[in-house]
Structure formats: structure tokens, C-alpha cells
Amino acid sequence: MRWAVLLLSLLTSFVWADKPSILWVCVDDMSDWMGCYGDKTVPTPHIDGLAAQGVRFDRVYMPAPVCSATRSALITGTMQTSHGLHHHRTMIKKPLPKGIVTVPELFRAAGYLTFNEAKDDYNFKKSREQMYSPEFVRPKKRVKSHLEGTDLSWLEQLKGKTFFGQIQLKGGKIGGEAGQKYPTESRVDPATVNVPPYYPDDPVVRNGIARHYEQIAQTDEQVGAILAALDAFGLSENTIVFFFTDHGSPLARDKQFLYEGGTKVPLIVRGVGNAGTVRKDLVNGIDISATSLALAGIEMPEWIEGLDLFVEAYQPRKFVVSARDRCGNAIDRIRAVRTEHFRYIRNYLTDRALYEPQYRSGGALFTRLRELRDAGKLGFIQASYFDASQRSEEELYDLRLDPHQINNLAGEPGQAGELARHRLLLEQWEVESGDQGGAPGKQGVPPPGVQEFQGALREPGV
Numbered sequence: 001m002r003w004a005v006l007l008l009s010l011l012t013s014f015v016w017a018d019k020p021s022i023l024w025v026c027v028d029d030m031s032d033w034m035g036c037y038g039d040k041t042v043p044t045p046h047i048d049g050l051a052a053q054g055v056r057f058d059r060v061y062m063p064a065p066v067c068s069a070t071r072s073a074l075i076t077g078t079m080q081t082s083h084g085l086h087h088h089r090t091m092i093k094k095p096l097p098k099g100i101v102t103v104p105e106l107f108r109a110a111g112y113l114t115f116n117e118a119k120d121d122y123n124f125k126k127s128r129e130q131m132y133s134p135e136f137v138r139p140k141k142r143v144k145s146h147l148e149g150t151d152l153s154w155l156e157q158l159k160g161k162t163f164f165g166q167i168q169l170k171g172g173k174i175g176g177e178a179g180q181k182y183p184t185e186s187r188v189d190p191a192t193v194n195v196p197p198y199y200p201d202d203p204v205v206r207n208g209i210a211r212h213y214e215q216i217a218q219t220d221e222q223v224g225a226i227l228a229a230l231d232a233f234g235l236s237e238n239t240i241v242f243f244f245t246d247h248g249s250p251l252a253r254d255k256q257f258l259y260e261g262g263t264k265v266p267l268i269v270r271g272v273g274n275a276g277t278v279r280k281d282l283v284n285g286i287d288i289s290a291t292s293l294a295l296a297g298i299e300m301p302e303w304i305e306g307l308d309l310f311v312e313a314y315q316p317r318k319f320v321v322s323a324r325d326r327c328g329n330a331i332d333r334i335r336a337v338r339t340e341h342f343r344y345i346r347n348y349l350t351d352r353a354l355y356e357p358q359y360r361s362g363g364a365l366f367t368r369l370r371e372l373r374d375a376g377k378l379g380f381i382q383a384s385y386f387d388a389s390q391r392s393e394e395e396l397y398d399l400r401l402d403p404h405q406i407n408n409l410a411g412e413p414g415q416a417g418e419l420a421r422h423r424l425l426l427e428q429w430e431v432e433s434g435d436q437g438g439a440p441g442k443q444g445v446p447p448p449g450v451q452e453f454q455g456a457l458r459e460p461g462v
Contacts, residue, residue: 020271021239022107022164022292025226026074028067028119029172031249032266033216041188042217046224047268050243054270055277057309061320061338062247062285064088065255065262066327070246070285072123075102075131077289077304080123081323081435088256088327090123100303103289104131107164110298118142118168143169143222150222152229159233164292169222172250174215186214196261196404198253200382204368212249240271240295242288252365253385256327257354258336258345259405263322272310281316282338283309305433321429325437330358333437337426343405344422345395354385381406396422 034044036051037058063073063080072085076096080086083097096102104114108131115136120128139154158165190206193213199205223243230236245265248254254261267283272295290306300308308314324334333348360366372378373386384390396419397405409415430438 027171027245030245044220055273057267060267060283085123086325093125113163116166150225186210330356
């Protein structure tokens with residue numbers, strides 16, 4: 001054990017001049033309501049500038065609509081459903097299956113210094129000492145908002161080193177958890193925002209939307225500070241920057257659910273590809289993991305399920321699957337398939353409402369929605385999310401005609417072919433991937449056995 005730790009220390013102190021550093025700027029709970037994605041409601045000059053300098057991906061979908069499940073997927077490069085990491089905030093955490101190690105461990109074995117500035121939130125048992133370089137000095141606090149000031153002087157310790165790092169931004173949690181009783185004010189006038197038809201046009205709803213724009217504007221300022229610090233410490237030239245969010249906005253029908261608002265996220269990569277490129281191919285969030293390894297020249301272990309987005313022989317995905325399982329005390333199982341023009345959702349537990357009681361229920365937005373429901377002031381679609389009897393086993397939406405996903409086509413005779421096609425895609429994926437979110441005995445066939453990890457990390461747990 002000691003010799004392996006010493007070997008890793010020596011490796012991580014060596015500068016690999018021919019290999020790039022990789023930085024993930026990962027944001028909590030935030031949608032792509034930014035200038036470079038066509039939304040000019042608030043200024044996002046730093047994120048827009050990053051897109052102008054790099055590659056912007058327009059159709060990226062996370063494996064889950066909630067933090068811990070998505071982060072567990074990204075840090076392993078696998079779907080969270082493949083290894084039992086799918087329940088949000090698993091209380092009794094188990095080690096990863098034998099032979100599976102995390103992305104930071106793969107980088108450490110390749111001689112990289114690794115660090116995570118703040119949030120982990122993984123649904124498995126693994127110490128930070130195994131994943132991240134002990135010589136890295138973590139900042140005492142997360143990157144702050146402009147209201148509190150931003151100190152990134154700790155990045156100076158990366159000078160002269162090749163690293164894989166993660167900087168975590170609060171995004172949709174700036175000012176407190178989503179739906180708090182006293183939301184922060186926004187530079188956006190709530191009267192001017194667009195209210196999607198799945199929400200009532202109500203001051204509390206408008207305030208929540210405006211508040212998210214404020215969170216995006218503050219996040220943009222934080223991104224600007226990070227990019228400026230990279231420049232100041234001479235880190236920009238050899239660092240590939242990935243900017244993305246872990247799932248969509250913290251609003252009621254976005255976070256934790258498998259509509260577009262819950263899983264569609266921004267992804268910008270600077271430092272590879274032609275500047276200003278825009279890509280429309282369907283991307284799974286775990287492709288970030290695979291691409292990061294590939295750009296570092298690290299051989300891809302067979303358990304990695306993501307794709308290298310920049311490989312010459314790249315073949316775009318024909319569909320992306322996202323999964324939602326238990327979130328806190330709200331037990332559910334939902335799967336979604338996103339294809340070129342359609343979103344298919346399968347609800348396995350139709351005996352419960354979509355808006356089950358849970359930790360978010362006491363927030364301002366959910367409280368107001370219940371008040372409007374009790375007063376009979378919600379429209380049919382808006383009220384249906386509280387009513388288990390209105391929950392369909394299958395949902396199918398044509399996103400070309402129905403971007404808000406309110407007209408379920410699953411029962412339409414003219415859509416029987418598309419419904420069958422998407423149903424088959426999901427069923428095949430569940431079996432082939434070994435989806436562990438199913439009922440006992442119905443999880444599908446486990447994927448092929450993984451290779452024993454070879455390299456500097458030869459002793460389990462190092």
C-alpha cells in the first residue's frame with residue numbers, strides 16, 4: 001500500500017508536457033438560459049465568450065435530473081443505473097463494484113494531480129484521499145457569488161502542474177435551496193419573464209423564474225473570475241475547460257423530473273476543436289467523462305459507457321436515456337428516451353402523483369401551487385401533477401410541435417409506430433445496460449464483467 005502511494009506521489013509531481021490539463025466547471029441546478037443558447041434575458045458575457053472560443057453543444061442530456069445520481073454517473077463514466085448508484089442521496093453507501101474506479105483515480109494513475117474544490121455528492125463509499133491528490137490544498141470555501149467576492153488565489157498552486165480538477169458552482173442554489181420561503185431578488189423584472197404553460201401565471205411562479213435568471217447572471221460572473229484566474233496564473237494555454245451543469249433548473253417540473261427542463265443542460269468545451277463550433281448531436285452527460293480521459297491520452301477502461309466526442313471515428317448517439325429513481329423520501333421510477341424529435345417517458349409507479357411530498361414541498365413555489373390547486377385555479381395539466389389518477393404509464397411528445405411537453409401523444413393512433421419504436425429502444429437499453437432500478441428479478445442482464453484496473457493503482461483502495 002505504502003509503495004503505491006509513494007509511486008502516485010512521484011507520478012503526480014511530474015509534469016507531462018505533452019498532455020493537457022482538464023478542468024471541469026460544474027454548476028448545480030441550472031438550465032441553459034444563456035445568451036449563447038439564444039436567451040438574452042440576462043447578460044452572460046463570460047459564458048458566451050467561452051462558447052465563442054470553444055465548442056458549444058446544443059443537445060446535451062444528463063443521466064439523471066438530480067445531483068447525486070448525475071454526479072455518481074459522471075465520476076464513474078457510467079450510467080448510475082449500471083452499478084446501483086441511482087437513488088438520490090443513498091444513506092447506506094457501498095463501495096463501487098470490484099474493478100471499477102473513478103475518473104480522478106484514472107487521472108492520478110496517469111500522473112495527473114487531481115482535485116475537487118468542493119461538492120462530491122456521490123452515491124457510493126470512497127474516500128477523497130483515494131480520488132484526489134493529498135498535496136492539493138483545498139480552499140476553505142466554495143467559489144462565492146459576486147455579492148460576497150471571489151477569491152481564486154488557491155489556483156496558483158497549479159502552476160507548472162498537469163491536473164484534472166473540478167470547480168463546483170452553486171448555480172441554482174445561489175441564495176439558498178430552490179423554492180425557499182424568501183427567494184432572493186433578481187435583476188430581472190418578474191413581470192417580463194415567460195411562464196411555460198405547465199405552470200400557472202402567478203407572481204410566485206414569476207418570481208421563481210426571475211430568480212433563476214439572477215442565479216445564471218451571478219454564475220456567469222463566477223465563470224469570468226475562474227477564466228481570469230487561469231489567465232493570471234498561466235494555466236489557460238494548456239488547460240481544456242469543460243463548462244456544464246449537473247441537471248436543469250430548480251423549478252418544480254424541472255429538477256427531479258425527466259422532461260427537457262430537468263435533463264437538458266449546457267455544455268461548452270474550450271481548448272479542443274475549432275473555436276465557435278456549434279454541435280447538434282445528442283450527447284449523454286457521461287460523454288464528458290469519456291472525452292476528458294481521451295483528451296488526456298488515457299486508455300479507456302471497458303466499463304466506461306460514455307463516448308469520446310472528439311475522436312475521428314465518432315458516431316453520434318441515436319438516442320439518450322435519462323433515469324429518475326428515489327429522491328429523498330419520494331419513491332419513484334421513471335425512464336426517458338430522447339431521440340431526434342421525440343421525448344418518450346415511461347412511468348413505472350403510476351399509483352403516486354408526480355409531485356409527491358418530499359423535501360422541496362415546503363418551499364414557496366410548491367406551497368403556492370398547492371394553494372392554487374385547492375382553490376381550483378390550476379389548469380388541467382398544471383393540476384395533473386398532483387393527481388396520481390392522471391398519471392399515464394407512457395408519455396410521448398413531439399418536440400418540434402410541443403417544446404413544453406404538455407400534449408401526450410401516447411394514446412394517439414397516428415403515433416402508434418413512434419410509441420412502439422421508443423418503447424423498444426428503452427426496453428432494449430434496460431436489458432443491455434443491466435438497469436438496476438427495476439423490480440427484483442427484472443433489472444435486465446448485467447453488463448459484461450469489467451477488467452481489473454491496471455496501472456499505478458494496483459492495490460484496491462489506493
